[in-house]
Amino acid sequence: MGGGPAKEHVLCILPYPIPTSIKTELHKRFPNLNITYKEVSFTTDAEALRKEVSTATWHDVTILYTLFSFPEKLSDAPNLRLVQLASAGSNQIQKHPIFTSSDITITTNSGIHGPQIAEWCVMTALIQSHRYNTLHDLQKEHRWGKPAEKGEYDYHSVRDMVGRRLGVLGYGSIGRQVGRMAKAMGMDVVAFTATPKDTPEKKKDAGFIVPGTGDANGDIPSAWYSGLDKESLHHFLKQDIDWLVVSVPLTEQTKHFLSTAEFKALSQDGKKPAFIQNIARGPIIDQPALIEALKDGTIAAAALDVTDPEPLPKDSELWDMPNVTITPHVSGVGSSYAERSFELFKTNLERREKGERLLNVVRRDRGSRDAQRTLAKVEGARSIATSKSTQTFYLSDWTHLGVRVDDSKLRIRTEEERVFSKLRAQVIENLMKLRRNAxxxxxxxxxxxxxxxxxxxxxVRPILNESTSHNIVGGRHPTVDVGLKEQGRPFTANDCAVGDHEKTYLITGANMAGKSTYLRQNALITILAQTGCFVPADYAAIGLVDKIFSRVGSADNLYQDQSTFMVEMLETAEILKQATPRSFVIMDEVGRGTTPEDGIAVGYAALHHLQYVNQCRTLFATHFHALADMTRDFEGLGCFCTDVAEEADGTWAYVHRLRRGVNRESHALKVARLAGMPESAIAVAGEVLADLHRASGGGPGRTSARADIENLGRLRAAAG
Known part of the structure; x- marks a missing residue:
């Protein structure tokens, strides 16, 4: 039997994978802790999350590290002593029994978001002040500037930040880092906090600080302001602020903290419109009031990483306002998030081991004290019940109001049911008409x-006929063409005249030079034409096809015990068995999943069968250059290729234009270098390739061509 105290159980339950290096460090640093990990969906739906975590999971947990996942009831986690939230705020837990009905310690990740959010603030501020949106539009139009037109921002009228004033509404860890960066740009900084910071000790940041960031001692602000009442807030906003950062937590006191009156105070009644940013929570700002202030010029511009609601509805006016920057709540996202998050968690675990004060402990009593002070001013309010975390008050007017609200809800629900029932009856009555109209x-x-x-x-409108020809002039891939144009790059159009004199195109060329795109675009043009659509080409005359067969790409099917080559052969077999003279076939690199000799044999057999048995229109791409030599006397087979253009200085570029002929160089090492393969490996590959060329007595693509041609007779006999 073992002795000693039982290990504490730490459960890390997060909506993202935890890097192995972090797990290793935790287990190494805390060998006496039983640490388990579980990844769940990224959702705030408590019911959905409970389905992913069984009730039994919580029983032995003493320390919980989570974002949105909590036990349904306190009794499900009887041993829970500490909850560390993977977020800067705690609003997601404030209605849970852990917060309202227990004394379990709750801490947050406040402090880790400062660097990335501060950079977002500076970025979006400069986007507005430097008129970057206008410049970006000019770049997309390929235009080198233009005079400002009416209603547009003049990108020449840029004022830098030196000598201007930043107001930080909520001077916590994020606000301190924004203040630090603003100070570096030559700005004056003023700070606002909920409670007074009137001593050097109170101005210090007692939370987690990312090394090299923030304002640990509170030395940066030239002035401090405080108070959650409107008078104190307005006093702060009237301090000639040019740029306001909103970073206060969302509470009942801060909901719609900024509205029309506050915007007027900030802009000095519209005389000096300011720039405002919200990186806290959407409901802190009265969004309709903000929209009006942006429209009438009370507020100069805004950058919003949070909105009310989220996601921002598609029909919101904010999307199209030129003086607004919107991002989807991502200002705190960064590659260092998990590392810093667990660094803070590790710090709190160490402090807990030593019996020291934890960082970022959530204060449950602040809201209660504020409520008591507020209700003390209300005549007739009396306290009727008190618990550790909750105080209940009675006010006659509120009771009557509650009754009226409940009555209104009931009448609304009754009317909704009546309207819905009527609509449903009308739908049933007109069902046939609705279906016909649909x-x-x-x-x-x-x-x-x-x-x-x-x-x-x-x-263009394609011409469909009864022939077995496929004549395309200036054909383009319907989706690749669009994608390249969005990047400002042209698509190289190609012709295709397979079927009349040449039923088969044997296509060679370098890797990534466009062979597969050419195959696919011709198949897609055929499909579009036969569904009644216009096609991406300058001219198209296509003989009707009964079936289109495609053997392109590579994939295995391990569930059915099929390798990549087996899947390829199964598909090839179906094509050879089912294709008719009216079919259209595209095949890409058939035989690549085995030895070169076997692959050439399979490729040759497929070509021979398609040419002489199926007799269908075929586009056949390959890196087996010997096939061009082995099929040189096939009647009705044409060889085509793509190229790579090389300059004297060693630079090169793909030539996507298809030409008649054979390209015996695949340029695989160029692609390997593009992919980032180490130069040492590429050098070894180059030496081996040169040795193979010397051993074969030929140039590129001829390593086994002589043997292939010598065996041609036997292969033909086997094929036919």
Missing amino acids: AVLDELDVACSSATVSKERNL
Whole structure:
């Protein structure tokens, strides 16, 4: 039997994977802790999270590190002593029994977000002050500037930050780092806090500080202001502030903390519009009031990483305002998040071991004290119950108001049910008409969408006929073409005339030079044409096809015990068995999953069967250059290729234009270098390739060509 105290159980339950290095460090530093990890979905839906974590999981947990996952009841976690939240705030737990009905210590990750959020603040401030949105639009239009037109921002009228004033509403760890960076840009900084910081000790940051950041001693602000009442807030906002950062926590006191009156105070009644940023929580700002202030010029510009609600509805006016920058609550996201988060967790575990005060402990009593002070001013309010974390008051007017609210809710619900029942009856009564109209709308939707795309992307009407030809002039891949244009790059169009005189195209060329794209685009053009759509080409005349077969890409099926090569052979077999003279076949690198000799044999057999048995239109891409020599007397087979253009200084570029001929160089080492393979490995590969070329007595692509041609007779006999 073992002795000694039982190990404490630490449960880390987070919506992202925890790096192995962090797990190793935790286990090494705290060998006496039983630490387990569980990854859950990223959601605030408590019910959904409970389905991912069994009730039994919580029983032995003494320390919980989490973001949104909590036991449903306190009794589910009877041994819980500490909850560390993986967030700067604690609003997600403030209605949970852990917060309201227990004395379990709760700590937060406050302090780790400062660097990345402060950089977001500086970035978005400079975007507005330097008119970057206008400059970015010019870049997308490939234009080297233009005079400012009416209603546009003049990107020449830029004022730097030197000598201007930053107001930080909530001078915590994030606000301190913003203040530090603003000070470095030559700005004056003023700070606002909920409670007075009137001594050097009170001005210090007692929380977690990322080394080299923040304002540990509170030396940066030239002035401090405090108080949650409107008078104190307005006094702070009237301090000639040019740039206001909102970083206060969301509480009942700070909901709609900033509204029309505050915006007027900040801008001195519109005489000096300021720039405002919100990196805290959306409801702190009265969003409709902010929109009006931005429209009438009371506020010069805004940068919002948080909105009310989230996500921001698509029809919100904020999206299209030129003086607004919106990001989807990502200012605190960064690659260092997990590392800093667990560094803080480790610090608190160490402090707990030593019996020291933990960092970032959530104060449950602040809201209670504020409520008592507020209610003391209300005539007729009396306390009727008190617990460790809750105080209940009675006020006659509130009781009557509650009754009226409940009555209104009931009447609203009754009316909703009546309207819904009426709507449902009307739908059932007109069901056949609705279905008929829906079918008509479906056809109109498809036709209109097709016409719109055809006009926007310069598509042409294809000619469909009864032949077995496929004549495309200036063909483009429908999606790759669009993607390249969005990047400002042109797509290289190619012709294809397979079927009339040459039923098979044997295509060679370098890796990444466009062979697979060429195969796919011709198959997609055929599909679009036969579904009644216009096609991406200058001209298209296509003989009707009964089936399109594709053997492109690579994938295995381990569940059914099938290797990549086996999957390839199964697909090839189906094509050879089912293709008819009216089919269209594209095959890419058939035979690559085995030895070169076997691969060449399989590729040759597939080509021979398609050419002489199936007799269908075929585009066949390969890196087995010997196939070009082995099929030179195939009647109706044409060889085409893509190239790489090399300059004298060693630079090179892909030539995506298809030409007649054979390209015996795959340029694999160039692609390896692009992929970042170490130069030492590439050098070894180059030496081996040179040795192989010398051993074969030929140049690139001819390593086994002589043997292949010598065996050609046997291969042909086997094929036919």
